[in-house]
Amino acid sequence: MRAALADRAQDGAFAEIVGPVGLGVCLSHLRHVDLGEMQPLYDRASGIMLVADSRLDDREALGAALDVPAADLPATPDSALILRAYLKWGDECPAHLLGDFVFAVWDGRRKRLLLARDPMGQRDLSYHLGDGLLAFAPTPKALWAVPDVPRSLNDDMIGRRLMQAMDLRPGQTMFDGILNLPGGHSLSVGLDGTVSLRAYWTPQADPQHVGRDEAYYLAAYRQVLGEAVACRLRDLIAAPGLQLSGGYDSTAIAGLAGPALADIGQKLVCVSSVMPAEYQGTIRHARRWAEMCARDMPWIDLRCITRDGIDAMTDLDRNLAEREAPRSSYGFVHDAMHDTLAAAGARLVMDGHGGDYTLNPRGHAALARFLKTGQLRRFAHEFRAHLRRSGRSLRTTIMLDLLPHIAPWLVPSLWRKRLRPAPAWQGQPVQRQFAEQLIADGLVDPAKLRSAPRDQTAMRARLSETIDQVRSGSGAGAAAACHGLTLTRPFHDKRVVELALAIPEDLYLKDGRNRYLACRALADVYPREFQHRWRRNDDEIPDxxxxxxxxxxxxxxxxxxxxxxxxxxxxxxxxxxxxxxxxxxxxxxxxxxxxxxxxxxxxxxxxxxxxxxxxxxx
Known part of the structure; x- marks a missing residue:
């Protein structure tokens, strides 16, 4: 197992066996406080042993709650705080932690092992529960080092992947006998065979943010997201990295990082996937926006990659052998970006994923929602403003932004589909008989395929669905870990999610401006041109x-x-x-x-x- 996790053990791997339990940990230090990690931790008085992979935030408040002297806190690693939290709060301790973490606690008194994963599942944790065996690790590949863990694919889950099924199957993976621990959950397994999976956190609005006015949300947006970025940069050993797409989300991270970077005396190494500098064609790409960031943010060190000499087939066999997991269509670009950041000395990498389904929803159906909910004055105002900002014709705006959401039968392409209905999965390369069998067996809900028609005007509900899907999965850290990097996503911060779910849908679009709150709250953070750009994102592989x-x-x-x-x-x-x-x-x-x-x-x-x-x- 240690060999399978070598990329995660830049600073060593250690293990301890106590009775029926063996716990191991791979260490890759991000902060100076991590240099004091001495895991596994074993408290002989209580018979409790712990291993953790963590980056805790708000350590000062946690330390005070655990009676850790303030003078001792800078030298107290996260694992020691988690152990004290377990000793004080027991099974409730994960709810008292803030940050990215997974941990395992063997309680010798209760003859029981407890696993826990952070609220949004930013750190990975897979496990196998068999006859007299519990094995856990960040990846399925590491679990296969244990002889009794099956190594076989689940055809039903392959089918769901091919059909792009979006209905929740919490914890399910493509592999027989291997589950993911969903974010916000803990799992306890006793020697007597008792098993308990419980949610200690569910995504919901923080009451302190509910029912406030626009001025409050503007201030809260900046404060909460700013802290989510800053806490990821404090005390870092090496310069952090950022996959900079040039969009609103990753640019917000780059801009808000400035003060925290000054405190640690580092620059933010940014990598953007763009077209070559001499390119003059019609493909939209991120170079323009990334270079604006470099112009206005002297604390970033911008590196651009153009994908010259690489494609989706590059090193595919080696990639499959190293990871024993499917490679995404974008995997070769992510590998190149991670290589660039690792070569610059980064150990921590951030990206803007999560913005679209937390603080920065695009509000595609906002106009239709105003009309459907009877907000006619607001609709008229936003419709006119939308026409001015978008430059679209009246007909195009009606056909693209209104009719699909309120009267789809009037859209010619959708009307033809009603006359000749076809399964929502027909655009995917899956065999008809196989797909129909999965649906008949209840393994796929055809109404919840990615391509299935949905009510886009229920914008808050769509955010909640996406958040649940994200935290139920395996996370995205494995690809970065193969390059010695630890991935963290500020928009997946628990505090960000709890603010996002409190923001009124009426603020998703205002004065014709989508991402309205971002543009207002971060007006002095974004390059000035961001105030007038349209809502399209630039792809990581524009060509x-x-x-x-x-x-x-x-x-x-x-x-x-x-x-x-x-x-x-x-x-x-x-x-x-x-x-x-x-x-x-x-x-x-x-x-x-x-x-x-x-x-x-x-x-x-x-x-x-x-x-x-x-x-x-x-």
């Missing part, structure tokens, strides 16, 4: 269509070979996959947002992983 077209011959050859596999052909509709792959030419682009091509490459990556995992290509 995605060109990239896929360049490897299409190789992909077709691979598909021809894989189609000979009976088990793959039972799940994957290879003719449809080819059709999706060939739907666009190299210059028929949407600046990275080509849905057919995305579906094709995603389907190939899933098929390739299944083939590799089952060794069907040997």
């Amino acid at each position: 995605f269509q060109r990239m896929v077209s360049s490897i299409a011959p190789q992909l077709h050859a691979e598909l021809d070979r894989m189609e000979q596999s009976e088990s793959l052909s039972r799940m994957i509709d290879f003719p449809r996959l080819r059709g999706l792959l060939d739907a666009r030419g190299p210059d028929d682009h949407n600046s990275g947002w080509e849905q057919e091509t995305q579906a094709a490459l995603g389907g190939y990556m899933t098929a390739r992983f299944v083939e590799w995992f089952r060794r069907e290509n040997r």
Whole structure:
């Protein structure tokens, strides 16, 4: 297991066996306080042993609650605080912790092991519960080092992946016998076989933020997000990194990081995936916005990558062997970005993920919501402002921003779909019989597929659904960990989520401005041009269509070979996959947002992983 987690053990790996329990930990120090970590911790008086992977925030308040002298706190590592928290609060201790963490506590008095994961699941924790065995680790690959942990794929979960099923299956993974501990949960397992999974936190609005006026939310936005960024930078040993997309979310992090970086005497190493400097074509990309950040934020060190010489097939076999997990269509770009940050000496990496479903919802259906809820004056005002800001025609605005949400039968493309209804999963490369069987067995809810029609005007409900999906999954730290980096996401901070769920939907769009609160609260943080930019994001692979077209011959050859596999052909509709792959030419682009091509490459990556995992290509 230690060998499988070597990338996470830059500062050593240690283990201890006490009776029926063995606990181990991999250490990669982020802060100076981490240098004092001496794990596993064992309190002989109580018979309690603990291991933790953590970055706790608000340590001062926690230390005071645990009667830790203020003078001792700077030298008290997180693991020692968690142990004291368990001794004081027992099973309730996770609810008293703030930050990113997973920990395991063996309580010799109660003959029981307790596992816990932070509220949004920023640190990864997978486990296998078998006959007389509980094994846990950050990744399934590490669990397979234990002989009694099964190493097999679950076809039903592969099918859900292919169909892009969004209905919750908390803890479920692609692998038989392996579960994720959902964020905000703890799991206790006793030697007598008792098992208890409980939620210690559920996403909901913090009461202190509910029912306030706009001025309050502007101040709270800046204060809460600013603290979520600052607490991740305090006491760092090395310069932090940021995947800077040039959008509102990652730029907010870059801008708010300034004061905390001054305190630690470091710069923020930012990496952006852009087109070459000399590019003059029609593909939208992030270079312009990233360079504005570098212009206005002297505390950032901007590095740009253009993906020259790499594509989705680069090092694919090595990647599968190293991680034993599916590679996403964007995996090669993330690897290049992580390599850049690691080479600059970073150990911590942040990104802007989570902004769209917490503090910065895009408000696509806000106009329709004003109309549906009878706010006619507000609708008229926002409709006029929207026309001015967007530059769209009256007809385009009605067809794109109103009718799909309030009268979809009047939209020609949607009307044709009503006349010739097709399953919501039809745009995905999944075999019809396989998909229909998953639905019949209750393993997929067709109303909750990513492509299924939904009421977009229920904007708060959509945020809550997405937050639940995120914290129920495996997190995203594994890819960064392979490069010696620890990923943390400020927009996944518990405090940010609890503020976001209190913000009124009426503030998602105002004066024709989506991301209204962000633009107002951070007016002096964003480059001035951000006040007038439109709502489209720039993709991390803006030339995605060109990239896929360049490897299409190789992909077709691979598909021809894989189609000979009976088990793959039972799940994957290879003719449809080819059709999706060939739907666009190299210059028929949407600046990275080509849905057919995305579906094709995603389907190939899933098929390739299944083939590799089952060794069907040997």
